[in-house]
Amino acid sequence: MLNITNLHATVAGKPILKGLSLEVNAGEIHAIMGPNGAGKSTLGYVLGGREGYEVTGGSVMFLPGTVRAEPVEALPSSNLGDQEKESPSTGSGRTEEWIDLLALEADERAAAGLFLGFQYPVEIPGVSNVQFLRTALNAQRRARGEAEMSAGDFLRLARAEGDALGVSMDMMKRNVNVGFSGGEKKRNEMVQMGLIAPRLAVLDETDSGLDIDALRVVADGINRIMRAPDKAVLLITHYQRLLDLVVPDFVHVLADGRIVRSGGPALAHELEREGYAQVAA
Amino acid sequence: MLRQAAHDGWDLPSSRDEAWRWSDLSALPGIASQRPAGTLPDALPWLECANDGPRLLFVDGALVAGRSRLDGIAIGPVEAEAAGHPLGRLVPGDGWTLRLGRGHAPAAPVQIVHFGTGGANHLAARVALEEDAQASVVETYVGEGWSNRLTDIALAKGARLMLARRTGSAGFVSLTDRASVGEGASLVVANLAAGTADTRLDGLIRLAGEGAYAEAGGALLARGRQRHDVNLVVRHERPGGTSRQVWRSVADDRATCSVAARVEVAPGAQKTDGEQSLKGLLLSRAATINAKPELEIFADDVKCAHGATVGELDRNALFYMASRGISEAEGKALLTRAFVADAIDRIGEEDVRRAFGAHAEQWLGRAHG
Numbered sequence: 001m002l003n004i005t006n007l008h009a010t011v012a013g014k015p016i017l018k019g020l021s022l023e024v025n026a027g028e029i030h031a032i033m034g035p036n037g038a039g040k041s042t043l044g045y046v047l048g049g050r051e052g053y054e055v056t057g058g059s060v061m062f063l064p065g066t067v068r069a070e071p072v073e074a075l076p077s078s079n080l081g082d083q084e085k086e087s088p089s090t091g092s093g094r095t096e097e098w099i100d101l102l103a104l105e106a107d108e109r110a111a112a113g114l115f116l117g118f119q120y121p122v123e124i125p126g127v128s129n130v131q132f133l134r135t136a137l138n139a140q141r142r143a144r145g146e147a148e149m150s151a152g153d154f155l156r157l158a159r160a161e162g163d164a165l166g167v168s169m170d171m172m173k174r175n176v177n178v179g180f181s182g183g184e185k186k187r188n189e190m191v192q193m194g195l196i197a198p199r200l201a202v203l204d205e206t207d208s209g210l211d212i213d214a215l216r217v218v219a220d221g222i223n224r225i226m227r228a229p230d231k232a233v234l235l236i237t238h239y240q241r242l243l244d245l246v247v248p249d250f251v252h253v254l255a256d257g258r259i260v261r262s263g264g265p266a267l268a269h270e271l272e273r274e275g276y277a278q279v280a281a
Numbered sequence: 282m283l284r285q286a287a288h289d290g291w292d293l294p295s296s297r298d299e300a301w302r303w304s305d306l307s308a309l310p311g312i313a314s315q316r317p318a319g320t321l322p323d324a325l326p327w328l329e330c331a332n333d334g335p336r337l338l339f340v341d342g343a344l345v346a347g348r349s350r351l352d353g354i355a356i357g358p359v360e361a362e363a364a365g366h367p368l369g370r371l372v373p374g375d376g377w378t379l380r381l382g383r384g385h386a387p388a389a390p391v392q393i394v395h396f397g398t399g400g401a402n403h404l405a406a407r408v409a410l411e412e413d414a415q416a417s418v419v420e421t422y423v424g425e426g427w428s429n430r431l432t433d434i435a436l437a438k439g440a441r442l443m444l445a446r447r448t449g450s451a452g453f454v455s456l457t458d459r460a461s462v463g464e465g466a467s468l469v470v471a472n473l474a475a476g477t478a479d480t481r482l483d484g485l486i487r488l489a490g491e492g493a494y495a496e497a498g499g500a501l502l503a504r505g506r507q508r509h510d511v512n513l514v515v516r517h518e519r520p521g522g523t524s525r526q527v528w529r530s531v532a533d534d535r536a537t538c539s540v541a542a543r544v545e546v547a548p549g550a551q552k553t554d555g556e557q558s559l560k561g562l563l564l565s566r567a568a569t570i571n572a573k574p575e576l577e578i579f580a581d582d583v584k585c586a587h588g589a590t591v592g593e594l595d596r597n598a599l600f601y602m603a604s605r606g607i608s609e610a611e612g613k614a615l616l617t618r619a620f621v622a623d624a625i626d627r628i629g630e631e632d633v634r635r636a637f638g639a640h641a642e643q644w645l646g647r648a649h650g
Contacts (some may be wrong), residue, residue: 122478140605
């Protein structure tokens with residue numbers, strides 16, 4: 001689903017990613033761990049297409065695969081790994097071919113099926129959550145040649161996603177992230193992910209600033225929304241705590257702009273025990 | 282010959298004059314020398330309101346009686362004093378007068394459409410509300426040419442007036458207001474400049490009675506080489522008055538929006554509560570926004586706050602929206618709309634608020650394709 005080859009990127013002229021390679025297949029959850037300054041957030045922003053993050057070498061190819069039919073039918077289900085989610089698409093605009101992700105604008109990447117979860121979700125005064133999400137969802141649907149979602153269908157879906165993540169309709173009507181606590185912002189990210197139903201989620205420090213209960217809610221959200229044979233997750237995190245709740249298939253250590261070690265879930269525990277310096281050496 | 286003589290006699294203020302430093306009136310004599318086409322418009326921007334009230338249509342400053350409904354509004358000489366104002370004094374003194382007796386409160390707003398077909402036209406107006414009377418007036422400027430207005434407002438004790446104005450289309454619109462707000466009376470003036478016309482809005486609002494309330498503000502939207510220019514003075518003359526000035530300016534391309542807003546608190550006007558919020562949004566690096574909040578306070582027990590900010594759209598917010606699939610153009614429109622909403626959402630009457638919101642929306646839609 002995602003193939004990163006020898007990726008180099010600079011921020012303000014300073015090299016941050018220095019030959020990063022990574023392969024993520026559909027159905028997999030990968031964790032990227034590493035010390036501060038290793039380039040973890042840069043990787044997220046480069047994949048998301050943020051201005052100021054300049055790719056100086058390498059490639060990122062994305063295979064979103066065929067999207068399943070109408071998202072309206074994919075109302076949240078607590079039944080993990082629900083096989084019905086695999087039902088084939090009818091008339092989706094998404095391609096079966098590999099896409100050069102770096103050639104797309106940020107909004108086009110989103111429409112292609114990429115979701116970027118922010119470490120610090122942005123506050124947008126004057127724009128309500130509902131308005132923001134409906135605009136986003138319909139912009140993506142338009143970009144894929146799908147019909148726009150009606151206000152009624154959207155609100156039903158928004159309510160269902162909000163309920164699943166403890167985000168009330170009252171919060172949904174408030175301005176995007178304005179006055180939200182750290183935990184509420186992260187839960188709001190998950191509501192957005194649930195509504196948008198991406199193929200690949202890159203989640204940057206989604207666990208930071210969460211107490212243990214909120215962490216559980218967010219982890220449940222990731223598992224419910226993204227644990228599926230046709231989806232994949234790149235979890236960027238400092239700590240192993242989240243990885244007890246969202247168990248990764250692979251763990252990678254990012255240090256000085258490159259993946260220096262890869263392994264199974266046990267690697268996260270090793271890192272927690274021995275520190276990055278030891279493991280990455 | 283006559284027209285030429287008048288042209289020579291314009292004697293318009295120049296940018297050396299502090300109150301006109303951001304103005305550019307150089308196009309006015311040229312516009313005034315044009316001959317109005319005089320054609321009547323087909324469709325007019327009347328608001329959809331729950332109740333029908335008076336409707337006045339002025340074409341080039343002259344009432345079109347056949348398409349107006351006076352309902353008690355007088356047409357003729359108007360008691361309006363320009364007090365030497367350089368544009369206000371050009372208004373000869375004829376126009377419309379709305380006078381409401383004690384406690385009178387019509388259910389529907391007075392709607393006035395000013396349609397210009399070229400050249401200059403001048404019109405005076407007076408709104409005089411006696412004790413506890415209430416009225417709403419909505420003025421819309423469309424067409425082209427130079428529309429110059431002098432409006433005198435006198436609110437007696439407890440009277441309430443909401444005056445909403447929007448300028449669209451082309452040319453130049455200059456509005457000069459002289460208002461006196463009596464004891465416990467309330468004046469709300471809301472402006473929307475969202476056409477291609479340049480505008481100059483001049484206001485002197487006197488809070489002449491104890492506990493008077495005045496609000497004057499609006500949204501100025503400019504693109505191309507357009508200029509919107511506001512010069513407003515709110516003068517607290519008696520104790521216990523409250524005033525609010527909320528202006529939101531948006532300038533794209535090489536346009537200029539300027540707001541000079543002053544609060545004056547006279548000696549003895551204790552317990553005055555004055556607030557100014559002047560915010561500007563630059564959509565282009567070549568655009569200009571001027572904001573000049575001023576306080577002049579001669580009383581010691583007052584609460585006055587002012588804030589002025591000029592900024593660009595939040596790049597973080599634009600990327601956040603893009604990461605959710607919202608294109609840059611759509612994101613910019615959403616953020617600009619949210620910025621302008623501060624001013625438009627203050628309009629209390631729903632019909633008017635909705636119409637002004639839609640009008641601004643139309644402008645924003647064009648701004649971002």
